[in-house]
Amino acid sequence: xxxxxxxxxxxxxxxxxxxxxxxxxxxxxxxxxxxxxxxxxxxxxxxxxxxxxxxxxxxxxxxxxxxxxxxxxxxxxxxxxxxxxxxxxxxxxxxxxxxxxxxxxxxxxxxxxxxxxxxxxxxxxxxxxxxxxxxxxxxxxxxxxxxxxxxxxxxxxxxxxxxxxxxxxxxxxxxxxxxxxxxxxxxxxxxxxxxxxxxxxxxxxxxxxxxxxxxxxxxxxxxxxxxxxxxxxxxxxxxxxxxxxxxxxxxxxxxxxxxxxxxxxxxxxxxxxxxxxxxxxxxxxxxxxxxxxxxxxxxxxxxxxxxxxxxxxxxxxxxxxxxxxxxxxxxxxxxxxxxxxxxxxxxxxxxxxxxxxxxxxxxxxxxxxxxxxxxxxxxxxxxxxxxxxxxxxxxxxxxxxxxxxxxxxxxxxxxxxxxxxxxxxxxxxxxxxxxxxxxxxxxxxxxxxxxxxxxxxxxxxxxxxxxxxxxxxxxxxxxxxxxxxxxxxxxxxxxxxxxxxxxxxxxxxxxxxxxxxxxxxxxxxxxxxxxxxxxxxxxxxxxxxxxxxxxxxxxxxxxxxxxxxxxxxxxxxxxxxxxxxxxxxxxxxxxxxxxxxxxxxxxxxxxxxxxxxxxxxxxxxxxxxxxxxxxxxxxxxxxxxxxxxxxxxxxxxxxx
Ligand code: WT7
Numbered sequence: 001x002x003x004x005x006x007x008x009x010x011x012x013x014x015x016x017x018x019x020x021x022x023x024x025x026x027x028x029x030x031x032x033x034x035x036x037x038x039x040x041x042x043x044x045x046x047x048x049x050x051x052x053x054x055x056x057x058x059x060x061x062x063x064x065x066x067x068x069x070x071x072x073x074x075x076x077x078x079x080x081x082x083x084x085x086x087x088x089x090x091x092x093x094x095x096x097x098x099x100x101x102x103x104x105x106x107x108x109x110x111x112x113x114x115x116x117x118x119x120x121x122x123x124x125x126x127x128x129x130x131x132x133x134x135x136x137x138x139x140x141x142x143x144x145x146x147x148x149x150x151x152x153x154x155x156x157x158x159x160x161x162x163x164x165x166x167x168x169x170x171x172x173x174x175x176x177x178x179x180x181x182x183x184x185x186x187x188x189x190x191x192x193x194x195x196x197x198x199x200x201x202x203x204x205x206x207x208x209x210x211x212x213x214x215x216x217x218x219x220x221x222x223x224x225x226x227x228x229x230x231x232x233x234x235x236x237x238x239x240x241x242x243x244x245x246x247x248x249x250x251x252x253x254x255x256x257x258x259x260x261x262x263x264x265x266x267x268x269x270x271x272x273x274x275x276x277x278x279x280x281x282x283x284x285x286x287x288x289x290x291x292x293x294x295x296x297x298x299x300x301x302x303x304x305x306x307x308x309x310x311x312x313x314x315x316x317x318x319x320x321x322x323x324x325x326x327x328x329x330x331x332x333x334x335x336x337x338x339x340x341x342x343x344x345x346x347x348x349x350x351x352x353x354x355x356x357x358x359x360x361x362x363x364x365x366x367x368x369x370x371x372x373x374x375x376x377x378x379x380x381x382x383x384x385x386x387x388x389x390x391x392x393x394x395x396x397x398x399x400x401x402x403x404x405x406x407x408x409x410x411x412x413x414x415x416x417x418x419x420x421x422x423x424x425x426x427x428x429x430x431x432x433x434x435x436x437x438x439x440x441x442x443x444x445x446x447x448x449x450x451x452x453x454x455x456x457x458x459x460x461x462x463x464x465x466x467x468x469x470x471x472x473x474x475x476x477x478x479x480x481x482x483x484x485x486x487x488x489x490x491x492x493x494x495x496x497x498x499x500x501x502x503x504x505x506x507x508x509x510x511x512x513x514x515x516x517x518x519x520x521x522x523x524x525x526x527x528x529x530x531x532x533x534x535x536x537x538x539x540x541x542x543x544x545x546x547x548x549x550x551x552x553x554x555x556x557x558x559x560x561x562x563x564x565x566x567x568x569x570x571x572x573x574x575x576x577x578x579x580x581x582x583x584x585x586x587x588x589x590x591x592x593x594x595x596x597x598x599x600x601x602x603x604x605x606x607x608x609x610x611x612x613x614x615x616x617x618x619x620x621x622x623x624x625x626x627x628x629x630x631x632x633x634x635x636x637x638x639x640x641x642x643x644x645x646x647x648x649x650x651x652x653x654x655x656x
Pocket of ligand 1: 264311312386387388389390391412413414415416417418438499500501513514515516522525526527
């Protein structure tokens with residue numbers, strides 16, 4: 001689409017009213033906004049009735065900023081809520097997951113009663129291996145059913161899982177294991193990517209060299225082939241789990257019992273162990289899934305195309321959908337595993353009704369052309385969702401026209417690892433949608449856009465997104481670091497949660513999210529901090545100093561651009577350095593993850609600094625995006641910037 005056409009859309013302020021067919025049957029009725037507004041706590045209390053409790057709570061919210069407790073005198077078991085209760089209520093034969101393998105066309109159907117047995121066996125196996133209430137268990141797995149089963153078995157015992165995305169490096173895994181003192185790891189021998197096996201267990205072996213307290217590793221066989229084996233530490237899943245009883249009597253835990261940890265990048269080099277507790281989290285996951293995705297458990301086949309290694313997978317592949325007893329598609333592969341029309345074949349084969357994915361993937365699918373979705377029957381789809389980064393209107397329109405055939409509402413859902421569940425979103429059947437806008441806080445959520453002083457901005461103005469009242473699925477903190485929790489989120493604007501995102505309120509009062517305003521980058525919907533990548537670069541022996549910025553990228557939203565000065569002898573400096581650039585990119589992939597590999601590395605003799613010695617990232621961002629440079633008078637040496645711009649123009653962009 002041309003710039004002009006895009007502008008025309010924006011000028012038109014295109015609005016899509018809810019379709020008639022949706023209004024009639026929507027789970028969400030307009031009255032729920034009023035109901036929640038009149039008494040938010042009563043509203044959430046009602047949402048908590050979706051859970052099965054051992055002891056029903058009498059309390060709702062206890063709030064002592066920044067510490068919230070929800071439903072605190074209730075007791076429950078998360079895995080019972082996700083699995084056993086559906087079997088007990090007569091829905092055991094219902095499909096929980098259609099699991100679809102990476103490239104070979106294999107699939108596996110798992111009903112709720114099968115899931116119950118698998119979770120019970122796994123829980124029994126974990127008991128045998130010594131997992132106890134209060135422990136932390138690291139899960140480092142591909143998108144296979146055992147990942148979900150492992151999560152549910154861990155929480156069934158009152159332990160907490162810490163799922164580490166399978167794309168992370170051994171270093172990233174070990175630092176997460178150490179930070180939360182995990183004693184157990186559940187993994188697989190390897191994962192499939194576009195039909196080819198790639199090892200996972202070897203990264204665990206490497207990570208554990210610096211984690212002496214991990215005494216037990218449970219390994220699923222997925223790819224076959226040889227793996228390094230430590231007798232007495234490593235156990236095959238099929239040896240230990242398969243022989244267990246499929247009966248397991250659950251214990252019940254307090255509502256505020258820790259359910260899981262999820263590491264996410266902040267503005268420093270050290271990722272934060274965001275932790276969530278049980279009842280409030282489950283309540284909001286289920287309520288949002290029910291209303292936003294309009295779930296009809298009897299007939300829907302829902303597909304959240306995300307990885308279990310991120311919060312989206314936790315909340316909308318595992319906990320939210322399972323509490324509702326939904327039927328889902330779980331897909332192991334990449335969008336082009338087995339061909340670029342793979343997604344559309346899956347939608348067609350399983351008659352998916354709801355698809356939830358990230359803008360970066362939508363843009364990739366869009367690049368592959370309109371013909372692919374057109375050549376498949378996508379008529380089962382009735383609702384589309386997007387999450388992870390601001391969606392550009394062009395991608396939104398493509399999604400609507402080519403995937404939704406102009407008759408599926410699109411829900412653009414804003415939330416974070418820290419918020420646990422969706423916070424700002426249209427509701428299908430109620431909210432008229434605008435391409436690129438997340439629109440409105442979910443019922444029971446209070447959000448605002450404020451200026452530098454914390455005052456609410458008017459319509460047509462921009463500022464910082466804040467949440468002004470506690471919500472059930474909010475993080476209960478950063479593992480082991482309550483001071484950092486308070487200072488990161490609660491000190492910027494007194495009494496409010498500071499999300500780190502810029503936002504604007506349009507003339508109608510609707511919300512548009514504008515991206516991070518801090519040093520957090522969003523690469524294909526993955527969060528990474530500039531400092532984290534700088535840290536990795538400086539760890540390389542040839543690097544003296546590094547400055548990293550996120551630059552706008554057509555496909556990945558943002559891409560990493562690194563400016564690096566080298567520790568070089570005069571002799572080295574005259575040599576061709578192109579091999580070094582590639583080596584540095586690989587180095588970052590090794591230290592953090594391939595997703596953190598810089599798109600571009602500019603080797604420069606100097607970095608622009610203020611007179612006080614701070615690197616001027618804003619300037620570098622302008623350079624990286626070819627913007628005009630604005631005021632450089634505070635620079636120690638203004639010529640550095642011109643020099644870097646020059647270097648930038650001579651550099652090719654490496655892509656893979
Ligand atoms: C950051 C949180 C929530 C699951 C995936 C990401 C950005 C998220 C949107 C959206 C604009 C969005 C924000 C936020 N973000 N959804 N619909 N529109 N921006 O979770 O890794 O914790 O990242 O993702 O910048 O702060 P996360």
